[in-house]
Amino acid sequence: MPARAEVAYFGAGPAGIPTPVLERGAAAFVNFEDSGLGLAEISHRSSTATKILDETKKGLISLLDIPDNYDILFLHGGGSGEFSAVVFNMVAVWVEKRRRKAQEQFGDDDEAILLRVREELKYYLRLDYLITGSWSLKASQEAAQLLDPLGQNFVNVALDARETNEGRFGSIPPEDTWKLTPANANSGCGSAFVYYCDNETVDGVEFPSFPQCLEAQAGENDRLVICDMSSNFLSRRVDVKKYAVIFGGAQKNIGITDITLAIVRKDLLGDMPPPSFLHKVGVWSPPTILNWQIVSKNNSLYNTLPIFSVWIAGEVLRALIVLHGDSKVAGQEAVSNAKAETVYRVLDTNPDVYQPVNHRDVRSRMNICFRVKDPKTEKQFLAEAEERLLQGLKGHRSVGGIRASNYNSVSMDNISKLAEYLTEFAQRKRRETLHSSNSTPHDSSQHQEALISL
Numbered sequence: 001m002p003a004r005a006e007v008a009y010f011g012a013g014p015a016g017i018p019t020p021v022l023e024r025g026a027a028a029f030v031n032f033e034d035s036g037l038g039l040a041e042i043s044h045r046s047s048t049a050t051k052i053l054d055e056t057k058k059g060l061i062s063l064l065d066i067p068d069n070y071d072i073l074f075l076h077g078g079g080s081g082e083f084s085a086v087v088f089n090m091v092a093v094w095v096e097k098r099r100r101k102a103q104e105q106f107g108d109d110d111e112a113i114l115l116r117v118r119e120e121l122k123y124y125l126r127l128d129y130l131i132t133g134s135w136s137l138k139a140s141q142e143a144a145q146l147l148d149p150l151g152q153n154f155v156n157v158a159l160d161a162r163e164t165n166e167g168r169f170g171s172i173p174p175e176d177t178w179k180l181t182p183a184n185a186n187s188g189c190g191s192a193f194v195y196y197c198d199n200e201t202v203d204g205v206e207f208p209s210f211p212q213c214l215e216a217q218a219g220e221n222d223r224l225v226i227c228d229m230s231s232n233f234l235s236r237r238v239d240v241k242k243y244a245v246i247f248g249g250a251q252k253n254i255g256i257t258d259i260t261l262a263i264v265r266k267d268l269l270g271d272m273p274p275p276s277f278l279h280k281v282g283v284w285s286p287p288t289i290l291n292w293q294i295v296s297k298n299n300s301l302y303n304t305l306p307i308f309s310v311w312i313a314g315e316v317l318r319a320l321i322v323l324h325g326d327s328k329v330a331g332q333e334a335v336s337n338a339k340a341e342t343v344y345r346v347l348d349t350n351p352d353v354y355q356p357v358n359h360r361d362v363r364s365r366m367n368i369c370f371r372v373k374d375p376k377t378e379k380q381f382l383a384e385a386e387e388r389l390l391q392g393l394k395g396h397r398s399v400g401g402i403r404a405s406n407y408n409s410v411s412m413d414n415i416s417k418l419a420e421y422l423t424e425f426a427q428r429k430r431r432e433t434l435h436s437s438n439s440t441p442h443d444s445s446q447h448q449e450a451l452i453s454l
């Protein structure tokens with residue numbers, strides 16, 4: 001039986017948790033701060049719970065420099081729950097803007113207001129999705145399904161990265177090819193929001209930076225950008241004020257599963273039409289548990305919140321703050337980049353054995369996806385990795401291959417172990433190929449290079 005310290009875990013989620021946090025968590029689970037009760041037993045409305053919630057929020061605010069005009073919500077339902085929440089909440093915000101405008105024109109003529117908003121919805125409601133991998137695809141499908149009863153195609157796929165990459169994810173085409181909903185005098189800045197996933201966990205595609213075309217333009221109405229950061233939260237700096245909403249499940253870089261975090265601009269929490277108006281327009285009002293406004297008003301305690309999971313997140317954040325001091329998340333960014341570069345360097349220097357699957361400029365720092373070029377040896381690669389206690393390397397079932405997840409809890413030591421194994425495996429495969437071939441090696445320059453590096 002391996003000891004915890006002997007295992008190097010590269011699973012894509014849930015991710016590993018730093019051992020000291022788990023050890024403190026184990027004690028807190030049984031008896032929190034000598035109170036005689038464990039953290040999963042105390043009331044979520046107790047002063048202890050409120051303190052844990054506040055401190056966890058403060059940690060996040062400090063690490064990411066979250067401005068005052070944003071609220072932090074702790075939610076249920078994972079990243080998938082937020083795929084729906086985004087649609088429910090943002091469509092309601094969109095409707096409310098139009099309702100107020102119509103009210104200015106028609107005063108208390110409720111019928112005229114309703115007709116106007118219904119018309120506007122029919123002609124102008126669009127949700128822009130940038131689809132760069134399996135998770136943004138799922139989010140867009142969820143939106144289409146939720147809006148389907150309205151009977152129109154409200155989801156605008158502004159980008160489907162598969163279209164220019166032989167039918168599979170792995171690149172992000174230039175911004176000037178994206179088909180964002182154009183600005184329109186009536187609809188304001190175009191779509192109700194633009195949605196993207198910063199890091200696609202399954203496919204290993206990460207946006208290199210905030211898309212330039214989504215930067216606020218002078219004279220433009222507010223463009224609302226929604227971003228799923230489930231798998232690269234806290235791995236690099238984020239200019240929060242460029243976003244309307246950032247969300248992510250906790251189970252990768254923040255803590256354990258059970259909680260989902262959303263950073264929501266406060267003005268979006270105030271603008272909700274009465275549910276009866278939404279229903280008359282033909283749109284559902286957000287289910288209570290997904291309603292950001294209600295969750296915010298109740299300090300994320302509308303219903304029972306798993307305080308143990310919030311505490312774990314708080315401890316992970318505290319550990320990052322202690323580790324990186326004033327450099328905050330920029331410190332973690334440097335570490336994440338260095339770890340990812342270590343692995344990619346080995347892959348790139350052994351091109352006869354490994355093939356990173358994605359275009360270089362969008363390779364994920366968090367989920368490093370590659371193939372062992374000879375399909376017969378991929379299984380062997382994984383089996384030998386397991387023997388070496390390098391675990392969780394199997395690619396997602398939908399795409400196969402290898403995926404080394406480089407979340408914040410993966411230490412440089414464990415990355416070095418992986419790099420050593422990758423190098424050793426490549427050298428061995430090359431030697432085997434050389435020995436099994438009695439004839440002169442192929443004259444391809446790649447093969448020549450590989451032989452020279454032996």
Ligand SMILES: Cc1ncc(COP(=O)(O)O)c(C=O)c1O
Nearest residue numbers: 013078079080135201230231249
């Ligand atoms: C980027 C991304 N978004 C959303 C999800 C869905 O999260 P959940 O399983 O918490 O619903 C995942 C899950 O791995 C993910 O990686």
